[in-house]
Amino acid sequence: MKTTLVGINSAYTHTNLAIYYLFNNSIPKGIDAEIKQYNINMPKENVLDDLFSQKSDIYIFSCYIWNIEYILHIASSLKKITDAIIIFGGSEVSFNAKDYFDKYDFIDYIVAGEGEEITLKLLSKLQKNEEVNIQNVFDKSSKDYTYIKQHINFNDVIFPYKNVDMKEFENKIIYYESQRGCPYNCSYCLSELDKRLRFRDLKKVKEEIMFFIKNDIPLVKFIDRTFNADNKRAKEIIRFILDNSKHTKFHFEVCANLLDDEIIELFQSAPNDMFQLEVGLQSINENTIKEINRTTNTEKIGQNVTKLLKNDNVHIHLDLISGLPYEDIESFKKSFDYAYNLKPHMLQLGFLKVLHGTMMEKSKDKYDLKYNNFTPYEILSNKWMDYSDLSKLKDIEFLVDKYYNSNNFYNTLEYFVDKIAKTPYDFFEKLSIYFSKNELYKRSLSKEDLYEHLYYFLKPFDDNLAKNLISFDYLSYMKIRKPNKYFIEDIETVNKEKIFEIIKKEEFKNKYLKEYSTLSTKEIYKKINILKFFINPVTKEKKETYILFKNIKEDKVRMGYKFYII
Template identity: 25%
Template sequence: MRILWLDINASYSHSSLAIPALHAQLSKSIKDRDIWRVVSGSINKDTTYYLSEISEFSPDIILSTLWLFNHKKVISVLERAKALSPNVRIILGGPEFLGDNRDFLTKNHFTEAIFRGEGEDIFPEFIATIESVRSYSKISGFCYIDEQGVYIDNGIAIVKDFAQLNPPESSPLFDWNKPFVQVETSRGCFNRCSFCISGDERKVDNIPIESLESRFDNILRHNIKEVRILDRTFNANANRAAHLLNLFNKYSPNIQFHLEVHPSLLDKRLREILEDLPSGLLHIEAGVQSFEERVLKSCNRTGSSKDTADGVRFLTSLHKYEIHCDLIAALPHYTYREILNDTMVLIELYPQEIQLEVLKLLPGSELTKNASAFNIKYSPSPPYEALETPWISFNELRLSSALSKILDSYYNNVVWRSCFRSIMVDNRDFLEHFTQHYSNNTPENNINNESRGLYIYNYAILNYQNAVINIILCWMENGLSNRTGPGLLSKQWRFGEQLQNPIFDLEDRNSVYRYVEFGLKRYWFKYTKNSNSYKSILNFIEIL
């Protein structure tokens, strides 16, 4: 059999872990019996590229995994592939199919079957008998429509002994050419968050730490610089998390580990370890979702908002790791006013990144099953975003999306973060008013730091005069254009001028100087001529 795996990802840097994870469970004889081909690319690659690759290989069967981000692209490719090759069999799996699959199979006749759940246990049997049509009819997890038009649903497959699976890296289909690799050290989650597809009753299974060490050694030998730990809550088991953190330390500074923690569950021992680990070893995603207790309770999320805020405060105080925090708009009982307030709380706590996303009603999640009970209206097609709830209107969700873009453009941008935060802290109502303005006047060209700076500068001039100087200083310190916006207020100082330059160095012939007079102060900036960096290397404030 000629088996093709269609691997379409959000970007070039990503690759599907499902392919090698499943393939690694096959015996050598089964692997050698069939001819395998992986066709990889991003959602931005032209559909004709994938069709050309599929046509050239001429597969008997196409397998693919569907997620939120690739759903539409995969379907677009496969329905055309089926039109070109009517005899090709197409079988799909992935998180998009954790719910009821009857409608999908009814509407997408090119799909022979859907697999739901964890596939490692059943994959060897499936591939061994794949030449026979409907050989999977009794295999757990498969859904299909039989010859009589009856929908058959074999439930959801769960791996029995996760720790005993062959690691994905042992498969020749594992892609070592990406900038990072993904590793599951555990599967399942103790938390029962209703908005998450891992919020089911599955028990948590852990891989022994000693076997993980050999895998990380192998990853290091392949010169991989970044490992993304896929555990849903890394610190759910504090003792295990402590052992893993100490193991990660072995690979410093060669590998950085990305992991997701619950900030309310950082106990004394974990805090002490995090304080001692070297800077840059970790990139930490601290799941917040909301600081409102009734919102967390309605979603079955463990942990208090007070402990969560304390955990985030501790992480950001270390000043040694990249800290990413997230909020989810449209959760039950979550209002727009509370989203604004929670965003301000995070801005003051000062993580490196704040992500605000609109709730996605994911197939198979408890919240999706109970959406009608909560009266949550959402898109029936990917990405299944909430459109309105009893607690937040459609217009307020539109404002939330504008706020998300503002955070990405200014707070999550290293050039503007400090400036933006200062403006927010000094003007408690700025965020609300600026978000309203941004939503009503979405910039068409906001793709670089100058256009972003000009947008907020023009808004501040008309509405928040006390914020103007913050923007001017940020503009000048980062060496943005002197020919537009705040740069027009600056003047170049040249040797021999009557105006005294307090930062002039007579021995330094490789620097240029500019200054801005604003209010009762003169701000000086020194730049290096022969440098790839445009940033000022020395600033000085002169009182007039």
């Protein structure tokens, strides 16, 4: 009997943790199991053909809001061309199994909740051709589709990447969890349905972290809902990583108001970009925070995020959610401005998704909540925001992502946001009007286009300063030696002979070019450029300034390629 475990990811670099858990914990003796991973950007006919070629008796699909439509297409076709049993599992189908059986006749079983033990039971029954009567395993004939919360002993679960060829993860992200459950009950989140927090034994966690480090995994993302729910435990894990990791980066979701000075100091002591932290601010509206059952301290979050950003060595990702109850457009602007002024490395503007089984879904009538019937079940309107409000925020989200989150326009934004607008939101609203007027939202824009249009937008306010700052950002964040864009043609390139004369000097080389100490002057010239600006782009002082650019990445998280004012 052969089983194929299918993971459909949202991008090539992503991987599916669930199918690795099943591979190591849920396959009875005598069943041959294989993992197959794809992504939603792949042609469906290619994926179908590859799965068909497996000639499996059972196909198990891991289902989430980002892949369910793709899976339905594949699974329906697979059922028509094989006699295989089709099994769905995952958060998307655990709380609305009946809807799926009512709509689709090609699904044989749905496994709800934590799947390791019940999938093992289900496959054992199918292997022996026995009647399936397992709690939280549903089929077309089930009389009750209610998911009954069950918890397995997390310490008994076998490490998901055991017996797996780690070459499969080259240039990919690995997902890992050191705890299950969440102590909080945010009304929009499925984690509020599992409040029992279960920690994996720290000895095992350390052994598993070492496994990632020894295998040179580039990025490990902990999917713990609140990594620092136990600060003492979190500190021990951080210290272990600091003592052992060389190249592997670790990502945690943290509750920022729970962080104490000791854990912040640990993060501050880390090498550049060893840690990424995701912080859920969501809103600063107190009525909103209370209504969605969050327990946060906005002031404390702000203080701790500011401390974490001090050394610019830890990547900070700050989240807001649009469409929450009691948050109208004016309230959201305040939340946006507060978040933006903290200067995180990434500001994520999310939109409320009304997930099956959550308290938010149960309160949809109370909030007059309208949302899309299809995944990802995103909000369309509520009592406080109409569709036009949310549509405007979609445009703002696009601009924040392209201009702020890319980090490629840091110096330009740092200066102009406060100079031409009352608030950060006001700046992006003005930029959005410019984009709409010029129909830029309807176009596919390259990085060069983004620089060009930001210059056009800022030109009426201060042409010379805009040109200098945008040119500086372009040369700092794009791996380029010679300026070749019209908006930087006025930035004077120092001629070759002059550059050779400068870089030949031992004092200059010792101060600015230590990385190139073994190279000849000719070889160094190929890796640098020196330009003359009419304004100091860092201090904004209006004076002639020479800047050395090198094609070497800066040590700090926020910076691009190295530069020196000489």
